[in-house]
Amino acid sequence: MSEEELNVAVESDVLDSHFLFKQKTAKSDRLLDYDYKRCNGCGLCIRVCPKKAIEPGPLIEIATGLDAPPVIIDHTRCSFCGMCAAFCPVRSIRMTVDQKDILELDQFPHLDSKVVFNDKCLPCLLCEKACPEEAIKVDLTFPKKETVSPFKEGKTGDIIVDMEKCTLCGACAVLCPAFVLVEKKAKADDLLPFDDLVVDKAKCDYCGICVPFCPEEAIKVKGDFNENEIKEIAPKIAGTIKMDNDKCTRCGWCEAVCPYDAAEVTKPFEGEIELIDEKLKGCDPVGCHGCFNVCPSKAWIIPKDKKIDVVKDFCTFCGACEKACHVKAIGVKRTQAKHTPVLDKPWADDWKKAISSLIGEERARPDVSRSLHVEKEEKKAEPAIVKPVTDPRLRKLVDERIEKMSSILGNKQVRHVWERKDLETALREIKKKMKN
Structure with a gap:
């Protein structure tokens, strides 16, 4: 091999939130692009890196607001093998070889996950509006009311939407401005992005085209129209749906929210996630919110009957929440990593070791026997929580007083006294109401 072929040049640059590392040789140009704003700190890249x-960066602090990279890449040690980019579940690390993404090159194994929309898809608005990453774009192409049946002034009639049948798909609101969707923020335990569908009767001329248009037959209209003619001119729901794989985290929200079973999600990992009860006493989900902030699936919730919980169906088992939890109350275990085939190449064994490290096995790396190792301190077992014995009668009385106190503190008059007057006056007002 000539001297020119052995020459390797490595450069680094920063562009907005991207750390760019370039390796140039006589055979190829490689670019490693790390977007620290996209990174959630799961640390899988740390596990697979052979060098x-x-x-890791200070993820606990980052999860609660610090603006810093969740991982730090030392480009002087990097071999530009591409393993970090191949197994990043949120695509915060990417690598190109001669301007080609390695995920499109067979010689680079990578996570094998996908979202497919089958022929049951209408399409409608639900998945697009529910997606926490805004990774879905729906373009409804059917002709709208103003084209099919222009608005006629002075028409009278009646229109009823059967909300028991309605799936809140939103197609009617795209067809006709008389339908108004009441939007709300989707959450892991309440996926619907709409709260209601209402009819603005000032914009309705009771033309009836919405009746045959509705896929659920949920709309009834009384008006001056011919049903057969309306069926002829009413459009069919049509459109396109596109998935941005650079944004999609395979959370599964689209699959769960779709009333037509049209979305099929293959997640990159199988595994388990658990909350460790004895550690949860130190958890402050409102003040901390660390697990919420790093979760790519937005799977964490605060239910009424528990301090905190996770909707396991949406977990991708990346493990970021486990690392972000300052009280170590979360345990994540991956049991399977789905990946594309490892080709029979000289470097195949190293890639297989990287894949094994994703599901718990220690990453095999080059011999570092002459290095100094510091023994890790063993984790001390947490003492079991002993719940005190309580008198059910007294407990009931306490619960009743707490419930009454909560109601009083929500009273506008009490809040006014509390916020505008001195503490003693507020306490007297509260005590007076507690006695009533």
Whole structure:
């Protein structure tokens, strides 16, 4: 091999939130692009890196507001093998070889996950509006009311939407401005992005085209129209749906929210996630919110009957929440990593070791026997929580007083006294109401 072929040049640059590392040789140009704003700190890149060129950042602080990279890449140690980019579940690390993304090159195994919309898809608005990453774009192409049946002034009639049948798909609101969707923020335990569908009767001329148009036959209209003629001119729901794989985290919200079973999600990992009860006493989900902030699936919730919980169906088992939890109350275990085939190449064994490290096995790396190792301190077992014995009668009385106190503190008059007057006056007002 000539001297020119052995020459390797490595450069680094920063562009907005992207750390760019370039390796140039006589054979190829490689670009490693790390977007620290996209990174959630799961640390899988640290596990798979054969050169220990990636180190964790202060994720607990980052999860609660610090603006810093969740991982630090030492480009002087990096071999530009591409393993970090191949197994990043949120695509915060990407690598190109001669301007081609390695996920499109067979010689680079990578996570095998996908979202497919089958022929049951209408399409409608639900998945687009519910998607927490705004990764879905729906373009409804059917002709609208103003084209099919222009608005006629002075028409009278009646229109009823059967909300027991309605799926809140939103197609009617795209067809006709008389339908108004009441939007709300979707959450992991309440996926519907709409709260209601209402009819603005000032914009309705009771033309009836919405009746045959509705896929659920949920709309009834009384008006001056011919049903057969309306069936002829009413459009069919049509459109396109596109998935942005650079944004999609395979959370599964689209699959769960779709009333037509049209979305099929293959997640990159199988595994388990648990909350460790004895550690939860130190958890402050409102003040901390760390697990919420790093979860790519937005799977964390605060239910009424528990301090905190996770909707396991949406977990991708990346493990970021486990690392972000300052009280170590979360446990994540991956049991399977789905990946494309590892080709029979000289470097195949190293890729297989990287894949094994994703599901718990320690990453095999080059011999570092002459290095100094510091023994890790063993984790001390947490003492079991002993719940005190309580008198059910007294407990009931306490619960009743707490419930009454909560109601009083929500009273506008009490709040006014509390916020505008001195503490003693507020306490007297509260005590007076507690006695009533």
